[in-house]
Amino acid sequence: xxxxxxxxxxxxxxxxxxxxxxxxxxxxxxxxxxxxxxxxxxxxxxxxxxxxxxxxxxxxxxxxxxxxxxxxxxxxxxxxxxxxxxxxxxxxxxxxxxxxxxxxxxxxxxxxxxxxxxxxxxxxxxxxxxxxxxxxxxxxxxxxxxxxxxxxxxxxxxxxxxxxxxxxxxxxxxxxxxxxxxxxxxxxxxxxxxxxxxxxxxxxxxxxxxxxxxxxxxxxxxxxxxxxxxxxxxxxxxxxxxxxxxxxxxxxxxxxxxxxxxxxxxxxxxxxxxxxxxxxxxxxxxxxxxxxxxxxxxxxxxxxxxxxxxxxxxxxxxxxxxxxxxxxxxxxxxxxxxxxxxxxxxxxxxxxxxxxxxxxxxxxxxxxxxxxxxxxxxxxxxxxxxxxxxxxxxxxxxxxxxxxxxxxxxxxxxxxxxxxxxxxxxxxxxxxxxxxxxxxxxxxxxxxxxxxxxxxxxxxxxxxxxxxxxxxxxxxxxxxxxxxxxxxxxxxxxxxxxxxxxxxxxxxxxxxxxxxxxxxxxxxxxxxxxxxxxxxxxxxxxxxxxxxxxxxxxxxxxxxxxxxxxxxxxxxxxxxxxxxxxxxxxxxxxxxxxxxxxxxxxxxxxx
Numbered sequence: 279x280x281x282x283x284x285x286x287x288x289x290x291x292x293x294x295x296x297x298x299x300x301x302x303x304x305x306x307x308x309x310x311x312x313x314x315x316x317x318x319x320x321x322x323x324x325x326x327x328x329x330x331x332x333x334x335x336x337x338x339x340x341x342x343x344x345x346x347x348x349x350x351x352x353x354x355x356x357x358x359x360x361x362x363x364x365x366x367x368x369x370x371x372x373x374x375x376x377x378x379x380x381x382x383x384x385x386x387x388x389x390x391x392x393x394x395x396x397x398x399x400x401x402x403x404x405x406x407x408x409x410x411x412x413x414x415x416x417x418x419x420x421x422x423x424x425x426x427x428x429x430x431x432x433x434x435x436x437x438x439x440x441x442x443x444x445x446x447x448x449x450x451x452x453x454x455x456x457x458x459x460x461x462x463x464x465x466x467x468x469x470x471x472x473x474x475x476x477x478x479x480x481x482x483x484x485x486x487x488x489x490x491x492x493x494x495x496x497x498x499x500x501x502x503x504x505x506x507x508x509x510x511x512x513x514x515x516x517x518x519x520x521x522x523x524x525x526x527x528x529x530x531x532x533x534x535x536x537x538x539x540x541x542x543x544x545x546x547x548x549x550x551x552x553x554x555x556x557x558x559x560x561x562x563x564x565x566x567x568x569x570x571x572x573x574x575x576x577x578x579x580x581x582x583x584x585x586x587x588x589x590x591x592x593x594x595x596x597x598x599x600x601x602x603x604x605x606x607x608x609x610x611x612x613x614x615x616x617x618x619x620x621x622x623x624x625x626x627x628x629x630x631x632x633x634x635x636x637x638x639x640x641x642x643x644x645x646x647x648x649x650x651x652x653x654x655x656x657x658x659x660x661x662x663x664x665x666x667x668x669x670x671x672x673x674x675x676x677x678x679x680x681x682x683x684x685x686x687x688x689x690x691x692x693x694x695x696x697x698x699x700x701x702x703x704x705x706x707x708x709x710x711x712x713x714x715x716x717x718x719x720x721x722x723x724x725x726x727x728x729x730x731x732x733x734x735x736x737x738x739x740x741x742x743x744x745x746x747x748x749x750x751x752x753x754x755x756x757x758x759x760x761x762x763x764x765x766x767x768x769x770x771x772x773x774x775x776x777x778x779x780x781x782x783x784x785x786x787x788x789x790x791x792x793x794x795x796x797x798x799x800x801x802x803x804x805x806x807x808x809x810x811x812x813x814x815x816x817x818x819x820x821x822x823x824x825x826x827x828x829x830x831x832x833x834x835x836x837x838x839x840x841x842x843x844x845x846x847x848x849x850x851x852x853x854x855x856x857x858x859x860x861x862x863x864x865x866x867x868x869x870x871x872x873x874x875x876x877x878x879x880x881x882x883x884x885x
Contacts, residue, residue: 304341312347313354320355325437325608328352363440363750366610367407369738371746373612379742380733385418385460385482387411389474390748406749409471411478412615413460416626416730418482421459424727425449426718428588429459429479431496432596433467437608440751443467444607445475448595450588452724453633453641456595456602458622459483463611465751469501476505489513493586495593497521514583517576518593519543526572530565539569543578543591546688551580561793579692587694587716616735623732630728633721640712644695644719651698652711658702668706670699678703683714694718 328348389409393402449457464471489510542554606617666681676686689697694716790802
């Protein structure tokens with residue numbers, strides 16, 4: 279029973295408000311309340327934006343909240359779902375112990391920083407998370423057994439408020455699709471992080487020859503370039519041609535230069551490459567000079583090594599894997615790593631099942647490319663030189679050596695599957711072109727890559743508890759006020775966001791066809807005017823006037839013809855009417871004569 283001095287009991291309530299509803303201030307709508315009410319949505323959409331939260335609150339409760347309250351509600355929901363960040367990172371020890379129990383031969387390397395080392399906090403009492411390397415044994419064995427020694431290296435941002443980077447190493451299977459090998463969570467993309475990652479990858483894949491038979495593909499990240507030359511000194515290091523073109527294109531914006539750049543980069547023979555460079559030099563010598571500052575061995579097919587049977591000059595495989603795990607990257611570290619593990623684990627089984635159901639010898643994507651080469655081989659003429667060497671004539675004559683598995687065009691050497699010249703030789707010998715496809719593209723090789731698996735992992739409640747307290751990495755805040763607007767391109771038009779200016783675009787005159795000026799400043803226009811020949815603009819006006827006068831003349835002639843035909847028709851009708859009236863008068867007079875003659879005859883007879 280209430281012991282206070284005054285006590286009230288409410289017996290009836292009239293649910294009618296006379297005051298105006300306040301849509302901005304509501305003390306009961308707290309961050310905790312919003313987080314609890316929308317907990318399922320926060321679980322399904324971890325990256326739910328503040329703008330969407332504000333809209334949902336306004337539609338459901340008819341209250342307008344600030345974006346800061348939306349952020350607090352999001353933090354409250356995530357804390358309830360995942361606990362505090364310190365509790366979450368303290369579970370990493372238990373998570374890695376569970377992984378090692380299920381995958382004893384896999385590689386998991388955790389690095390922590392001493393207390394106060396990262397954020398320089400003198401009151402810190404426990405270690406802080408620094409880096410984590412992951413490479414499952416099933417992926418490592420499958421890559422070494424069924425994939426070529428080609429690795430695409432790249433880094434992508436993690437989308438939580440703690441930041442960080444995910445470094446990845448992705449291979450290519452026999453069907454030229456991605457095959458993830460290893461990944462690591464690091465503090466950022468710099469020299470130290472790449473050196474640590476490449477060292478762990480070197481140990482994991484047991485590379486002892488300095489990468490002599492390996493090919494690495496990456497963008498132009500300076501830290502990675504230095505690390506590869508230091509730790510993988512004998513490996514072939516290719517740079518992504520798309521990144522090189524993006525930097526080169528900022529200064530030389532021309533469609534013809536773009537076509538010639540890719541023509542030179544994709545040329546399989548050195549003669550085709552030099553011809554494209556000469557054509558480019560005829561258009562803009564400065565563009566060639568800027569392009570040749572890059573090492574041509576890094577991104578031109580004519581200078582690539584042929585031992586890996588790979589003609590790739592872009593880093594699309596790493597970009598594909600980054601897009602494959604884009605939803606996982608918006609979660610915190612344990613949940614992100616679990617999502618990546620489950621996605622890769624399921625993909626191994628899916629790909630193995632799909633390929634096992636196919637009754638083929640060559641992988642499907644390679645077979646499609648081979649059919650294209652077969653279709654182009656009908657133009658080739660084959661002349662045997664010996665049992666193994668042939669001369670093939672198409673637009674140019676090439677030499678095909680079946681024993682060395684080589685062709686002058688270098689496509690067979692570099693790709694590993696026959697070009698049109700080899701297909702023509704196979705048809706000449708009454709053999710199948712599939713017999714000359716490299717073993718790395720066979721179905722059996724593909725199945726070797728996917729015959730291994732990643733064991734499943736029970737949920738968190740079944741993990742052995744490991745007491746390893748750990749602080750999360752500190753939040754990196756840049757000095758000054760946070761920028762709200764995105765960083766604009768240096769040549770972006772401020773009046774039209776998202777549209778670039780014409781900086782670097784070479785004008786082409788529509789009057790004379792020369793480059794460097796437009797038709798308003800064309801000097802040939804005055805010469806042609808003085809010489810008597812009309813320029814294009816005057817020719818157009820002359821044509822227009824001629825066309826107009828022709829139309830007017832046609833209309834006039836049509837009008838005159840119509841008037842003439844009308845006049846003739848009128849005259850003809852008048853004549854016909856006159857003739858009819860004349861005929862009628864003649865007939866009537868003839869009748870009168872006949873009647874009078876008959877009367878005269880009657881009188882004569884009577885007399």
